[in-house]
Amino acid sequence: MKRVSTMDGNIPQSAYTLREVLDNIIIYVINPKTMKIIHANQHFKDLLKHDPTGSSCHEILAGRDKPCPYCSLGNVSSGERKASSLHYNEKFQKLYWFNNREIPFNDELLAFNIAIDITALEETRKELEETRDSFETLLDSLPQKIFLKDKDxxxxxxxxxxxxxxxxxxxxIAGKTDFDFYPEKLAKKYISDDKYIISTGKGIEAEEPYIKDGTKYWVHTIKQPVKDEHGNITGVIGIFWDITEAKQARFDLEKNQWELNFKNKLTNAFITIPDKDVYSSILAILMEAIRCKYGVFGYINESGDLVCPTMTREVWSECNIPGKDIVYPEETWGNSIWARSMKEKKVIYKNEKAKVPEGHIPIINAIAAPIINQGQVIGMFNLANKDTNFNEVDSRLLADLADYIAPILNARLVQGREEQRRLEAERDLDQTLKKLKASNQDLEQFAYVASHDLQEPLRMISSFTQLLAKKFQDIIDENAKDYIEFITDGTERMTRLINDLLQFSRISSRAKEFSRVNIQDILDIVKKNLSVQIDATGAKITSDPLPKLSGDETQLIQIFQNLISNALKFRGDDPPEIHVSSKEENGFWIFSIADNGIGIEKKDIGRLFMIFKRLHSRKEYPGTGIGLASCKKIVERHGGRIWVESEKDDGSTFYFSIPKYPQATD
Structure with missing residues (x-):
């Protein structure tokens, strides 16, 4: 038998029931002098499958032909008692609890041996030890802190x-208490938790503060009661781990979501709420975020003054200062908290009662934040009377919200200023147009009256000149005849100019209401009116199918007649070829009148439609310079425009547009 270790003699009794022990016990007696087995119980015989009586113990038990080197039979011979021990039998490959002691028999001492197979028990013990070691290793490898306490x-x-x-x-650790590790207040709390768990049998799970080296951390703690096999609570087991970073991350996330909620409210207010109410809404949102009772919002106008379009309703109703106004010139700002915040470009707060004029609402604390866009202060918020003191959290939050508002507010202010300028420009333009209209009406009336009054003297000059020429034709010389011809030619040109001027003035003053007009019929009328010139020049006039539209028939005839007449007048060496066409485009009829005439230089096109502007001398091409200006005025009255495309010596194409459903713009 190979010796493994020694054990206390009471192990078998604690490991087996009495019946199991008796059923598995091996008993044999050896004569220590001869080392022969002189007695063996039945269980030993069954194990060996034969009776070992008379055989040497070392042969039976160890398969050896001589005594075992660790044999203890000598102790029996000497009278020494041997304690119990464990032996591993290599022959049977089992572990035995072994005990031998001397017994007197017939005047000699014999060795009485008892052996119990504890192989399974030892294997179980080893497995338990391995499990315990593994469990302890697992616990030690966990990042969590785990402890076990008793009921006290x-x-x-x-x-x-x-x-x-x-x-x-x-x-x-055994025997220590929380007072050995924690501050007194925290230790008392932990022990109080233990008492609650032990008394109620209920566990505790919580996030709680934890102090280490004077620094506060947050831990997640779970404590549960420990029970024995009878369900009795014997102590408390606890586990906790550091959640400071996770808690801070969760706090930051909640804070960001909370701030995002207010930012969304601010954005929505700027987008959806009308101008007259938007600043009150913005102020209300900020007061909700900072949890204040009173507030004032202001922005800087173009003069550098602070304009306060909104205050808390209670401020307006409770503030009784005489001469209260919503515009504060910069020189009146003084050293108030909101003035300093704008000058120093930072959030400032005070947690002390402010000195205010009589009639002003009491101010117990206040915070002011400048609104800064691209380094320039464009406004401010001044909030007051929070139930608790203002702190750095409020300061950072208000600064963040002010930064968020800044570009939106700046865009709103720029838009407002541009809108104000636009309205002012529209008012100025409206006044200018009214003055211009009145001036044009006066001018047209003057032109009409002047033209009408000039016709009679011209007729008299022309008539008397003709009478003089007829009465004195026999006595006047050639020079006198030339003078008379000059007078007659001048009066004729003056008459044409007056007639054209009258027509120009009547475009607005004597215009007709629009009616349905067939442009093809108008072209036929124009060709009939110009038949003499058409025949004289050998002109060829063609056209595509032309539409019907609403307009002033007389004025539309005037447009086509002026443009075709010019095409006949400003012709080249070849007979004139004139083509009239139209097309529909974007709700307009676009008309074109193309010719093969002398064309127009690019530099002259810009002044072509100006009244009295002529591109040629009267000797080259007679005319008054009013025809194209009249065309422009007629087209504009119909809601369209007129233009020309031309190259010198390569003909011209005049275009003008008229809405499909025009409305007169007299």
Missing amino acids: SVYISCNNNYAVEMGIKIEN
Whole structure:
């Protein structure tokens, strides 16, 4: 038998029931002098499958031909008692609890041996030890801190991480209490939790503060009661881990979501709420965010003054200062908290009662934040009377919201200023147009009256000149005849100019209401009116199908007649070829009149439609310079425009547009 270790003699009794022990016990007696087995019980015989009586013990038990080197039979011979021990039998490959003691028999001492197979028990013990070691290794490898206390909140054991956290070795944790590791207040709380768990049998799970080296951390703690096999509570087991970073991340996330909610409210207010109410809404949102009762919002106008379009309703109703106004010139700002915040470009708060004029609402604390866009202060918020003191959290939050508002407010202010300028420009333009209209009406009336009054003197000059020429034709010389011809030619040109001027003035003053007009019929009328010139020049006039539209028939005839007449007048060496066409485009009829005439130089096109502007001398091409100006005025009255495309010596194409459903713009 190979010796493994020694054990206390009471192990078999604690490991087996009496019946199991008796059923598995091996009993044999050896004569220590001869080393022969002189007696063996039945269980030993059954194990060997034969009776070992008479055989040497070393042969039967160890398969040896001589005594075992560790044999203890000599102790029996000498009268020494041998304690119990464990032996591993290599022959049977089992572990036995072995006990031998001397017994007197017939005047000699015999060795009485008892052996019990504890192989299964030892294997179970080893498995339990291995499981315990593995469990302890697992506990020590966990990042969590784990501890075990008894019913009196005295530590029994812990894992390695808890011992390291407490600055103590694991073997020294037993017998300690929370007062050995924590500040008194915190230790009392932990022990109070233990008492609650032990008294109620209910566990505790919480996030709670934890102090280490004077620094506050947050831990997630779980404590549960420990029960024995009868369900009796014997202590408390606890586990906790550091959640400071996670809690801070969760706090930051909640804070960001909370801030995002207010930012969304601010954005929605700027987008959806009308101008007259938007600033009140913005102020209300900020007061909700900072939890204040009173507030004032202001922006800087183009003069550098502070304009306060809104205050808390209570401020307006309770403030009784005489001469209260919503515009504060910069020189009146003084050293108030909101003035300093704008000058210093930072959030400022005060948690003390402010000195205010009589009639002003009491101010117990206040915070002011400048609204800064691209380094320039464009406004401010001044909030007051929070139930608790203002702090750095409020300061950072208000600064963040002010930064968020800044570009939106700036865009709103720029838009407002541009809108104000636009309205002012529209008012100025409206006044100018009214003055211009009145001036044009006066001018047209003057032109009409002047033209009408000039016709009679011209007729008299022309008539009397003709009478003189007829009466004195026999006595006047050639020079006199030339003078008379000059007078007659001048009066004729003057008459044409007056007639054209009258027509120009009547475009607005004597215009007709629009009616349905067939442009093809108008072209036929124009060709008939110009038949003499058409025949004289050998002109060829063609056209595509032309539409019907609403307009002033007389004025439309005037447009086509002026443009075709010019095409006949400004012809080249070849007979004129004139083509009239139209097309529909974007709700307009676009008309074109193309010719093969002398064309127009690019530099002259810009002044072509100006009244009295002529591109040629009267000797080259007679005319008054009013025809194209009249065309432009007629087209504009119909809601369209007129233009020309031309190259010198390559003909011209005049275009003008008229809406399909025009409305007169007199």
